[in-house]
Amino acid sequence: MTALSEPKTGLYDGVMRLFSRINFALACIAAVVLLCATSFVFLEILSRFFLGKSQIWVIEISSYSLLYMTFLGAPYMLEKQRHVAIDLLTDALGEPWRSRLAFVMSLLAALICGVLTWYGTAVAWDQFQFGTREASLLAPKSYWLTIVFPIGMGLMTVQFIDQAIKSLRG
Numbered sequence: 001m002t003a004l005s006e007p008k009t010g011l012y013d014g015v016m017r018l019f020s021r022i023n024f025a026l027a028c029i030a031a032v033v034l035l036c037a038t039s040f041v042f043l044e045i046l047s048r049f050f051l052g053k054s055q056i057w058v059i060e061i062s063s064y065s066l067l068y069m070t071f072l073g074a075p076y077m078l079e080k081q082r083h084v085a086i087d088l089l090t091d092a093l094g095e096p097w098r099s100r101l102a103f104v105m106s107l108l109a110a111l112i113c114g115v116l117t118w119y120g121t122a123v124a125w126d127q128f129q130f131g132t133r134e135a136s137l138l139a140p141k142s143y144w145l146t147i148v149f150p151i152g153m154g155l156m157t158v159q160f161i162d163q164a165i166k167s168l169r170g
């Protein structure tokens with residue numbers, strides 16, 4: 001197929017392809033974070049067993065990594081419809097009602113994620129402005145941990161809006 005004969009897509013489809021690439025890139029980062037956290041825990045086990053020493057930073061890094069894995073991977077999982085869903089009610093409905101319910105639920109979820117994005121951004125910005133640090137051994141700047149929340153929630157807002165539009169399209 002040549003470039004001239006490729007089907008033209010609208011602006012919306014192009015924007016959603018861009019968001020899909022962003023979601024995939026962040027999911028890859030989440031996978032790398034998972035690999036690193038798993039490796040750190042494995043090295044901690046080896047260190048305790050063979051050297052009798054504990055690396056006290058491993059627990060803290062592992063807990064921070066859970067935050068990053070969750071909020072970087074969730075938008076991709078939502079886009080690919082790999083999230084947890086209870087479809088007992090929706091399976092019992094006929095197609096017109098199923099689409100209507102999907103539309104309403106997607107809009108409601110987008111609203112909730114949008115509000116969480118707004119407040120998460122406000123918290124991260126506040127932490128950035130005041131230089132807040134975590135009260136822990138490594139004492140990282142708090143916004144480095146918090147910023148992943150509004151990023152993930154913002155991308156999930158976009159995905160829920162996309163789901164709402166797709167449910168209208170059929």
